[in-house]
Amino acid sequence: MSEAAAPALRIRDLHKSFGRLEVLRGIDLDVAEHEVICLIGASGSGKSTLLRCIDLLEPVNGGSIVVHGTEVTAPGVDANRVRRGIGIVFQAFNLFPHMSVIDNVTLAPRKVLGTPRRQALGEALELLERFGLADKRDEFPDRLSGGQQQRVAIVRALATRPRLMLLDEVTSALDPELVAEVLGVIRELAAGGMTMLIATHEMGFARDIADRVCFLDAGVLLEQGPPEQIFSAPRERRTQQFLQRIIDAGRL
């Protein structure tokens, strides 16, 4: 594990339970600036919960999360301020259905950052342009394809200029032919140096894009390493089993 001077993210002994169910059982993870990490693991292994905890969408039960040098799990931290610096994209897009694309994207810059309307509009258009969505600016989410909706959701998350992006199985709700356009966007973000934590079931994509792959199993970060090692020579028996199931399902 690379121990950079000021990691983008540092997680220590993170615990999270829902009632009596312990979903995260002591996670330690460091993410360096500009690093792309893929989280893999079976459904229910804690990938989504981990991402939601980092964005403070779930209260944690123990341990600490430090984002860009600030301990966000400390008491009295302004959660709204923390979330501004982190972008999260959800499996189900979660666009605001009563707002046009451009309003979805400019809401946070205008209301949270206080960016003047005209400037927010300009910046949003620039982002939409960059991801091939400029002609959709006045459409409502329900009129877009799943792939377009997810790209808008990514643009919306980028609009507050986060330094860390969390992607929670962003292609799982998409028809297969729409997956590529969303993965393309993520690749572009990676190429631009965005620090990202990506929970995914797309193993081929993970192998391509990740600097490091982390395997979560029952709330424990069981194994991590460069994609070549994890995918071709996993050390842990659970990792081997998981990957074997993926191969059997024809998904690697």
Added chain:
Amino acid sequence: MTDAPSSAGDRRSRILGGGGGAGRNVAVALVSTAVVFTALGLLVVNSSGWEEVRQKFLNGEEFRTWFPDVLSAFWLDVKIFCVAEVVILAFALGIAVLRSLPGPVFFPIRALAIVYTDIFRGVPTILVVYILGFGVPGLQLSGVSTDPVIWGTVALVLVYSAYVAEVYRAGIESVHPSQEAAARSLGLSRWQALRFVILPQAVRRVVPPLLNDFIGLQKDTALVALIGPVEAFRQADIGANADFNYTPYFCAAVLFVAVTVPLARFTDWLIARDRRRQQGGRAA
């Protein structure tokens, strides 16, 4: 964009069993309506007591005599429900928001909101009108109005806000939690998420039941008559007693229907427009 070739309207009519095209459906609807209503009309008109009932309830001369009076009295109803509706929209929203506050700290506020809605939905409207209309002026507090119109309106506001608050709350709870998560993840505060993301969706969804309550309110303005003011129902009452004829009530009924029906159609139009905007051609 891949638009389905058929509109939702077509699909719905097919599901409901209408064969053929839209034109034929309209024709069938017209004919069946005409048949049903002609039959009902003939039944009533040919009944043995019809002539007497017509004289007592639908007397043309009585109608012409009393309609202007009832109409001018009806303005009071219009004023009462217009003011009440505006106040209710804001007040009930406040109650609903208070009741949706999460966390143990806000328990007393939630409890107050619950007690309020329980009481004012539970007590018959007429009692609230009596209590406020006779009780508050009876206290003889200086500086407090004794106008029964005002206290009658306050009573209606209190009762209907309890209903409307519940309607709002249902709307708020119908918005999926993932919408709030998305809003909060962008850095919006709880209040901003409510204001910009949750309430706009909630209110759109509850417009039809909200209108339903407002129609009820418009009719219940007649209850204010019971503490004194001469509004449409009271004026009709006066007319009916003067001439021993019920036609003035019919005047009042016509007026109440004349305001509720356009309001209902306007709401339908509003909902349809909203749906068109959000979903494009698909559900037009």
